[in-house]
Amino acid sequence: ACARQVLTGGSHEATAGPTTSSPTFDGDPHFMIELPDKNDALCFNINDKPGTIFSLVRDPKSGFVVNGKIISKKKVALDGNVNTYFGRFGITHQNLGVRLDVSIQDISVFYNNNSFPSFFHLKLVKNCSLTVTLRHSVKFRVIRHTKVWKRRHDHQDYLGFYTLDSQHLSASVHGLLGQFYRGVVFELTDLRPGEGQEKLDATMYVKGQRLNVTRHWQKDFNKDVKNGESIACWFVDNEGRGLIDGTASDYTVSDLFTAI
Numbered sequence: 001a002c003a004r005q006v007l008t009g010g011s012h013e014a015t016a017g018p019t020t021s022s023p024t025f026d027g028d029p030h031f032m033i034e035l036p037d038k039n040d041a042l043c044f045n046i047n048d049k050p051g052t053i054f055s056l057v058r059d060p061k062s063g064f065v066v067n068g069k070i071i072s073k074k075k076v077a078l079d080g081n082v083n084t085y086f087g088r089f090g091i092t093h094q095n096l097g098v099r100l101d102v103s104i105q106d107i108s109v110f111y112n113n114n115s116f117p118s119f120f121h122l123k124l125v126k127n128c129s130l131t132v133t134l135r136h137s138v139k140f141r142v143i144r145h146t147k148v149w150k151r152r153h154d155h156q157d158y159l160g161f162y163t164l165d166s167q168h169l170s171a172s173v174h175g176l177l178g179q180f181y182r183g184v185v186f187e188l189t190d191l192r193p194g195e196g197q198e199k200l201d202a203t204m205y206v207k208g209q210r211l212n213v214t215r216h217w218q219k220d221f222n223k224d225v226k227n228g229e230s231i232a233c234w235f236v237d238n239e240g241r242g243l244i245d246g247t248a249s250d251y252t253v254s255d256l257f258t259a260i
Contacts, residue, residue, distance in 0.1 A: 023180040024220065025056070025068075025086065026143070026160030031240065032218050032233055033180045041233035042184065043218050044240030046176070046248050047084060055251045055258070056089075056161070057178035061170035063094025064138055066161070066177070067256050071104075073156050085158030089142065090256030093134055096120070099257065102130065102142050104157040129225050131164070139165035143221050162222045176244065176251045184243070188213075188234070204234060209242035 022034040032043040046054070050072040057066040071087030091100040097112030098120055107130060109122065119135040128144035141162040146155055166173070166181045173181050186206035194201040200215040216235040219228035239248040 021180050021183045022163060023177045024160065024162045024222065025177060026145075026162070026219065026221060027085070027158075030218055031177065032220070032231065033184060034220070034231065034233075035183060037183070041218075041231055042186070042236065042243060043216060043233035044236045044243060046239050048248070048252075050082070050084060053090075053253050053256055053258075054248075055175045055253050057163075057173065057175040057181075059169045059173040059178065061172060062096075062137065063092065063259075064134075064169060064173075065092040065094075065257075065259065066090070066140075066175070067253055067258060068159075068161070069256055071158065083156075085156065086161070087158055088256065089159060089161065090258075091132075092257055092259070093137065094259070096134060096137065098134065100132065101256070102159065104144055104159060137168050138163075141222060143225055145221070160221055164222075174245070176248070179245055202234065204236070206243055207245075211236055211242045 022036065023032070024034070025031045030043060030045055032041055034041045048070055050070055052070045054068050054070070055065075056068050057064065059065075067090045068086040069088040070084045073083040073085075088103040089100070091102065092098070096119060099110040101108040107124065111120070121133040121135070123131045130142045131139070132142070133139045141164055143160040143162065144157060145160060146157050161177070163177070163181070169178075169181060171182065173179075184206065186204055188202045188204055190203040192201050193199070194214050202213050202215075204211045204213045213234040213236055216233055217230045218233050220231045221228040223229060236243045241247060
């Protein structure tokens, strides 16, 4: 197994309307908003120092919260650049009395009642995919990856988060990822050749902003955990500024289980 499960009883602490997008994050850290209705996707990266904790999803009505902690690559590149990833998630559903602590080593589940709650289903498979279902609330998947740099003989474990069903979360859901659960309205114009080989640039109008975006390919590991599926997306640089509400620093929190 890719992690050991710890089920612990105790007093510890994730809603309406259809979702029109499938937001995920995976990589260093790559955020991707897939828009099935448009057959398109948007993406951006967040970079911050190791140890930073981001508010990824927060739903004030249900108390569903997902916070993620940044970790760095074990070896720093010669140019001083540090690749960062998500290495731990704190997931809380206050209304249901459930809390999960998911890291690259362990999975711990805490719940209020003496017996394991019937509305909670956890599935962990050997390819390091953890699927969590909170009935009539939310369903998501956490994937643990091991990235290997063969030339340097080192590796890095990190986590990806995939929302499978968020339709029962409230309209007030927010966070770096949660703000896109109801989709995003944008318009693309002025498609033109980009600087890179076979790259395509465009002008995007979104949330009252005019942004320059570039066509990228990102990996989606939801259906194929080992190899992933390449998804074309419009990449917004500068940590998603203009696409996300505010700036990335607005979403930092002090604790992995910071309540709403």
